[in-house]
Amino acid sequence: MAVSIPRPGTPVRGSKTGKPIMALFDLLGRSWTLGIIWQLSEDALTFRDLQSRCEGVSPTVLNKRLKELKECALVDHGGEGYRLTALGQELFALLAPFGSWSQNWSRNVFGEQGGEE
């Protein structure tokens, strides 16, 4: 069914219900969506800065994700580059605890070598 933007109320990739949480999970469950939000949490970034912070993700995918995130009102593109909207910042606030949790998870499951950040 080749879904582009996972609007709530509309069926999304794999999901026929269109519940908001499923639409959100569909959006967040695409490659680099979470990473993009994470990287934009501090500063606005240019396309290429964002690309390099996302480990050199291909511009094709980066541009797709940015379009989706703009259409879902989580990211916009002002004079200083791409940045989170107010809603995007709200979402990042929910996401922020994942940072320290992931370190704890890493230590518990995989040992000490998990490393920084």
Place this chain on the structure above:
Amino acid sequence: MAVSIPRPGTPVRGSKTGKPIMALFDLLGRSWTLGIIWQLSEDALTFRDLQSRCEGVSPTVLNKRLKELKECALVDHGGEGYRLTALGQELFALLAPFGSWSQNWSRNVFGEQGGEE
């Protein structure tokens, strides 16, 4: 590079750093991972129950996700079916606020039709 399990400390899909947060985002950024955790938050479920709650996701994908989640110590498979581990429940606790936030997001961005849950 065909990455199977996104262990922190090891390069993951697209990411060369292996930072825990990137490993976690890689894991969560695969189709149905978030949905599976969401569905297992209340009860243990059999493979087929879980499949039907995930809108009939194909068994191929479901089995892949379950293997990954088991290997990452977020899900296990006891006598009553698949269920979240203690770590999995911790992660769900971080994820739970996304439910109500997604409803608010849906109303703000797409209008009122977003619907329940």
Place this chain on the structure above:
DNA sequence: CCATATTGCTACCGTTTATGTAGCAAATAT
């Protein structure tokens, strides 16, 4: 005991998505 059903799962194959490189038009800087 034998048939039936359920469970967890694998094989296959076609479609979709992602990756990776090259490069172009517009804006900015020198």
Place this chain on the structure above:
DNA sequence: ATATTTGCTACATAAACGGTAGCAATATGG
């Protein structure tokens, strides 16, 4: 005017996903 930088598109290849069919193992019922 020349050279960079920026945002982005066009391919081609590789990986992931979706969907159906079906199998071995364990229950369940007659």
